[in-house]
Amino acid sequence: MTNSNRAFGLLLLAPLLVTGCQVARAPDPEKRIAAGWVRFSQGDFTLALAEFESALAALPKPSPARVQALYGLATTWNLRRPGEEPDRAARLYREVVDAAPADDLAAWSLLALARMPLLAPGAAVKPPEAAALDQAYQAVIDRFPFHEAGEQAFLLQQAARLTISRPEQARSALAALDEFLKTHPKTSYASGAWRLIAHACQVLNLPERRLEAVLKEWQTTERDPVNPGQELALTYWNIATIAEFEVGDFGVAREYYRKLIREYPAEQRVFLAKQELKRMDELEARLRAEPGTGAP
Amino acid sequence: MKAVWAWLKSHYPLLVVGVTFCWSAVAIVSYRKQAVPPGVTTVLRIGHWQLEAGVREAFNQLAAEYRKLHPEVWIVQDAIPESTYGQWMTTQLMGGTAPDILEVGIGVPYNVLLGFYNRYFMPLTAYVNQPNPYNAGTDFEGEAWRKTYKDGMRNGYIEELQEFMLIPLAQFGVRIFYNKTLLKKLTGLEKPPREFREFLTACETIRKQKDERGRAYVPITASAYHAAQWDTYMCAPLTFRAVRLVDFNRDGLVGTDELFVGLKTGRIDFDYPPFEARFRMLRHLTDQFQSGFTGLGRDEAVFLFAQQRAVFITTGTWDAGSLEEQAKGVFELGIMDFPFPTAADPEFGAVVEGQRFERPASSFSFALTRTCKNPEVALDFLRFLSSRRNNEELNRIIGWIPAIRGTRMSLLMSAFEPHLEGVYSTMNTTLGGETIIKWQQVFTLFQIGQIDYAELVRDFKPFYLGKGTAELDEILRNRIRGMVRDEQFLAGYRAKVLAATGAERTSREIKYHQLMTARLVVRDLGAALIRKRLAEGESSTATAPYAFSPAVIEKVRARMGMERKDGDRL
Known part of the structure; x- marks a missing residue:
């Protein structure tokens, strides 16, 4: 190689070296986690994984940030398509739950674990057992009854019961939903719960209650201050x-x-x-x- | 000399790369600096694919007006041919060299475009809910920008992202264009026929006449593309009445699943008079088309019109300018609404309920790129273009329909005023792959007159009812398969909620709750009811969705009695 070629090669390598040094110099894990979610939202799952993994590597000791990085990784392995790895995702979700059992992310992890069978490749052809799904939702509800993840689990559980469209299932869902609205007066999902009640009343042929429920659904719809014209x-x-x-x-x-x-x-x-x-x-x-x- | 030659020879590839790089750098810099007047501190670039006459002139004119208010801003257009727009846009966005404002809508598949919105464009939701300052002093003062649009800026909203991403600047519509000169010469009509029967009579009169070379005149020039428009705008809306029989979820529309279940369970049949009427009307129309129209391309149909061998053609506002150009000095061009059968029509009067509903939808939409160095200026220019006065002016120059309420349009364009109240089609038989192909086959044979409607039904109905259940199941399975996308979106959105602060956080939280409910909690309930309806099979005692059951009539009667008693007490 001539001297000039060597010089030119170095010229080409210089930006790479500079960039590489910059990457190595920016390990702020919280920024990495935030960047990971941006990448996730943009559908750049490989880059999202790189961000979460890099954050995790910088956080060897137990900390809230480490749990966040683990949750980001678990979600990406769970929901990325193609290239999903449900087993790895489930392991990471469990790690979140074990590391911080009372944390917000433990609640979301449990809900994700409950819903994973619905996202499996064969679920469209052979849906997961209704009883197993019901139990998985119940586990989230029991552990986090007043957490948003627990409330979502509850609504999803009742919705799953209602899709069966049988009167006994609808009656059980209706009773549970009535109870939920009594015990969760401040829930952000009141409108959704009323919507499910309206559906249960449709299955049970209770028109007056159905009308009452759709009116309540409308009245409890949260109004967005930034987007007033819903x-x-x-x-x-x-x-x-x-x-x-x-x-x-x-x-x-x-x-x-x-x-x-x-x-x-x-x-x-x-x-x-x-x-x-x-x-x-x-x-x-x-x-x-x-x-x-x-x-x- | 020899040493220099040897050096050049050994470094030839590097030199080529170097020279090309320098040349392109100089070209880019000189392009960006071109004709920028002194005093300009901000250069805004707009990329679009509108090469039609008038668009670039309109932008230039409005840019000049804008400069009177903001002399420090200079606006440059990148007008790119439609055929290469997708590649160009993709390259510019990925390279970080995209214009500040980009027209969006063609060139890349929708799912890719969604990714682009996410990565390369700025959400505009917060801005479109604020007033447009260029409407100050008008009755729009203080009104949210999006509310000043005829369609509430519906087409600027990207459902999947739950954000307003686009600012539309014009509206489009479809009508019948006609040769006024020829119509008068051949039929004696000074005005176009507005009523269906009159229209048919005029077509028959035209068909009987020949030009100076002995060639028969064609009443309507069409291609497969145009035939679909005639069906959509005139024939399919005749099927509206079926909504009362098979809109099982009573949402005001008939889904393909509902129509299938209605046909499968015998609640409706293909011989339902409004369905038959659609095909009878289509036959009347195709009889007026030139022969072999299904094999012709769009341009060939236009050619016949430009040659003055046909009187009517249907197309949209986008073609108005070029048709006007072709007609200039040769014949007078007119635009008319689709002729509509009246209640007294002997054939269609019994099924027609109203004119076709037309959703006012704005397009010619622009987005702000994330690489824009002066987003506030770019946004301000879009506000300027979409103020009532300037949007009217922009579209007047181009010859299109303004997107903003209360704007005036040319007399020619006024024929495109949308019908905000009316009927719509309920006969969509597309379920899955096999039934779609079968329908296309029989529908084409019907169009060219090889089979009549009874034969079409004989051929299609057993196939559709036989395969339909499996195809409906597959649709439902696809809904389940698609759930992971919703999960992805919601997980990403929840992260955005947590990253936001203040009012934005509250807004995002509310949206998240609503999205969660709509996309995951209730997503399968409607499908469950449809399956139940299908499983129940034929039920002669069931009340149609929009019928008053005896029990309801009794309730009304009782309520009226109660009201009467209340009235008596008062």
Whole structure:
């Protein structure tokens, strides 16, 4: 190799060496963990793993940051596609639970462990046993009854029961949901719980309770201060049609059809909403005209 | 000399690389410095693929207006051909050299685009909920920017990311373009027919006549592309009434699963009059197309129109400028709405319930790149372009429809005003691979007149009902397979929640709760009910979703009695 070629080679290597030194100089584990989540959100799972692993390497002793790095690694191995490694993910989740049993991340790890069978490649063809899934959710609920992960586990457990669409399952879910709302008055998932109650009432053919539940679902929907214009057209539509066709409460039906028309004039269902307003008037006129109703 | 030659020879590859690098560096620098006037401190670059007449001129004109307010800003356009836009955009984004503002929407598959949004573009949610300062002094003053849009900026919102990422600047629509001169010459009509029967009569009159070379005139010029538009805008909406029979989840729409379950359980059949009407109307229309239209490309159909051998063609606002250009000095171009059968129509009057619903959707959408050095200036320019006055002006120059409420448009474009109230199609038979292919086969044979609707049904129905259950199961399995994406998204989103502070954190927490409920908790409930409905099979006693059951009528009757008593007390 001539001297000039050697010099040119060094010139090419210099940026790499500088970059390499920079990488080696920036080991702040918390920043690494944050960067790992950014990479995860962007779908760069390999880079996310590198960030979490590098953070973990810099945190040999037990610490909250180490638990965070472990949780990041576990989540990435669990949810990355392709290249997932569920066994490794499960081991890491358990390590989180063992290292910090009362930590937030232990709750999320337990929930992730409960849901892992649903994400297995064959789950679409052969779903996991309903009883085993129910028990796994129950383990999270028992251990973290007032933690957000526990509340999610509870809702997912009831939703799984309701997908069976049998009255006995729906009754059990309805009772559990009623109890949940009593014992968790401040839950952030009240609206979701009311939605499940409405579904249970649909399966059990309890129209009045179903209407009450969809109204509660709407009333307990959290309002986003940054995004005040949340889409409620379908919510209004649901309330109106349940009131009209199941409860026969045309007052409520009219109120919500009109809200839809007023607040969402360019909505696809406006045409149908106007037709329904007319049909209710027609039905009432017909009933008033029936003999013996004392119509004027 | 020999030594120099030897050195050059041994370093030839390095020299080529070096020279190319220097040349490209100089080219880039000189391009970026070109024609930048003195006093400019900020250069904004906009990348787009709109090479149509008017777009670049419109940007230049609006940029000049903007400079009157902000002389320190200079705006440069990168207008890239549509065919290479995807590659160009990808390279620029990955290389970190993308323009500050980029038009987004073509060139890369949607799933890739989602990744791009995440990595290379800035979320705009916080900004679109603030007022647009360029609307100050108008009745939009103080109103959220997104609320000033005709469609509420719906198309700027990326559902998967739960963020507003795009600022749209125009609207698009589809209508019938017609040769006014030829229509008058051949039919004597001064105005285009608005009613379906009149339209058919005009087409028949046109079809009977020949040009000076003895060639028959074509009433409607079409291709496979255009035929789909005629079906979508005129025929398919006739099926609307089926919503009352098979919209089992009563959400106002008929899903492909609901239609299948309705047909499978015998709650509806292919001989349902609105379904039949769709095909009868389609036959009336295809009879007016030139023969062999299914084998023609879009441009060939336009060619016939430009040659004045056809009177009607359907297309969108995007073609308005070029059609106007082709017609200039040759014939007068008109734009008309789709002719609509009235309630008195002997054939369709019984099934028609209204005009077709058209969702006002804005497009011509721009995003801010993360590499933008002056994002506040770039955002300000987008606000400027989407203020009521400037958006009207931008679209007036281009010849498109403004995206902002309360804007005026040219008389020609006013025919594109969307119908905000109306009916929509309910007959979507696409389930899985095999039934889709079968449908395409029979539908094409129907279009070219080889089979009639009864034959289409005879061929398709047993196949669809036979394969449909397995295909529906596969759809449901795919929903389960797709769950991991939702889990990925929610895990990433939860990390974002934890990283946020203040009002942003509250907002993200609320969104997270709602996303969690919608994407994981209730995701399978609707599918479970559909499966249950399918398993129940035919049920002659079941009430249709939009029918009043005897029990409900009784409740209404009782309630009316109660109200009456309350009224009496008052």
